[in-house]
Ligand SMILES: Nc1ncnc2c1ncn2[C@@H]1O[C@H](COP(=O)(O)OP(=O)(O)O)[C@@H](O)[C@H]1O
């Protein structure tokens with residue numbers, strides 16, 4: 001191909017130009033992968049918290065337990081179609097939540113029926129969901145499964161015994177019933193057990209003095225309430241306010257508040273990516289403009305010759321834009337490959353469960369498309385200059 | 400085959416406030432199929448004359464008729480099309496694109512005229528055979544001697560079966576022997592297709608071997624062997 005021979009003609013300069021694009025796209029890919037990961041976490045949060053109402057103990061209450069009787073009262077409020085009690089525990093206590101970019105590895109006790117509510121839907125990659133009311137079964141998210149080295153059918157001890165376990169620390173064997181498909185959000189780090197098993201873990205976690213006196217089947221750590229699918233945030237907010245004011249001893253958080261928090265994160269990540277894109281624009285764009293300007297001045301006689309033998313303005317314009325596009329595409333692909341390699345390397349070297357970076361197909365398309373578009377746009381002015389050249393003057397140029 | 404008629408052509412270059420009369424009221428008719436040479440001292444206006452005939456340049460005043468049609472009034476796009484389709488060029492040097500091989504260079508005009516690639520390829524191979532370059536089709540220009548490059552340029556100039564072939568000192572950069580060979584090639588090939596040929600040359604022996612010689616001096620035609628021939632007849 002003539003384009004590539006033209007590039008080879010000035011190896012050093014073509015390499016530097018491509019390098020400019022590569023640096024830009026590398027920055028764009030890594031920063032973009034960081035924010036794609038964070039955004040997918042945020043998206044999951046928005047889906048989950050934007051389609052359910054979280055009911056907890058009111059601020060100031062010392063014991064984080066709610067009476068189970070509240071379940072019926074919440075369920076009786078207008079609009080509420082289902083209410084589930086929740087228990088959650090650190091899966092690996094004492095590890096500071098573990099090195100994780102998303103949620104820490106957590107055991108969630110919930111009725112399996114709850115999985116059919118809300119906008120965040122889970123599906124199993126292997127095995128099955130846990131049967132309602134069963135004992136000793138766990139459904140693991142993809143990341144926590146890797147952290148525990150578990151497969152379907154393996155037996156895992158939950159919670160995991162920390163190195164400095166207090167005397168009286170208890171854990172229980174759970175058989176892995178299934179492993180969830182990756183969601184790139186919080187459930188990847190969750191192990192789902194049944195409500196009775198959750199109550200068992202709750203009893204283990206109580207101070208010894210209370211263990212005999214509290215009937216764990218009468219309490220829940222929190223409730224999650226659902227309404228019919230498709231309800232707006234405003235409708236959910238109204239329901240939350242209604243629950244808070246009519247059910248004694250509970251506090252329902254307005255979903256819009258939680259969603260807004262998530263979205264403010266998301267905006268920050270997007271700004272970071274845009275910043276990287278601007279960096280790419282400046283470095284890559286300037287190097288392409290520089291190269292194309294030099295290329296055109298070097299090939300003045302060639303352009304004159306082409307015009308003499310019948311090339312029209314459009315032909316020359318296209319030839320130079322194609323050359324700029326090729327530079328952009330090569331730089332884009334190389335930059336993306338480097339970015340993909342680098343982020344994969346960091347993901348596996350950092351030991352952070354679930355990784356730091358997420359290179360999505362969308363990001364790939366954006367990075368390479370951006371490089372191609374950038375180079376083409378940067379090539380426009382030099383290409384126009386080439387195309388408009390007067391053939392006679394061009395042919396008489398010496399050199 | 401094309402008839403070129405230049406009518407009262409004047410070309411002025413403006414440079415740093417000075418006006419240079421490169422061509423001064425030149426009228427000249429070149430008949431279809433003629434093999435003509437243009438001679439004159441350096442700066443006498445030969446290249447300017449050829450560029451105007453080849454629609455590479457517009458005259459300051461006067462008209463250019465190609466087969467009776469006024470080419471000066473055509474828009475640039477149409478002139479480029481006409482150049483590509485009907486006119487072949489051979490320059491003194493820098494005739495070939497360095498990144499294209501011999502075959503690619505010969506076929507280049509087809510890229511711009513949208514001509515049929517397969518037919519073009521056969522014709523290009525035939526022309527390269529005729530100029531004795533068929534064993535070098537895959538070579539780059541920098542792998543060829545000056546004379547070989549000009550042979551490729553001749554093949555390229557004829558690829559579109561032009562009606563008119565313009566050569567500006569095509570033998571200026573090669574030795575006398577090679578120059579004579581190149582001229583023979585040009586003559587032979589243009590005869591076959593009845594192409595009208597105008598060659599600018601310094602070499603009076605070469606000029607003498609053409610059908611007609613026009614001499615320029617300070618932008619004017621001062622001698623035309625056609626006139627002599629006509630007078631002698
Ligand atoms: N682009 C130009 N600008 C100014 N003067 C020019 C230009 N091109 C040619 N000339 C002048 O016009 C005259 C004729 O030039 P040219 O046609 O190149 O002559 P030749 O080909 O016979 O040497 C010369 O005096 C030359 O200096």
Ligand SMILES: [Mg+2]
Pocket residue numbers: 445446447567
């Ligand atoms: Mg000249």
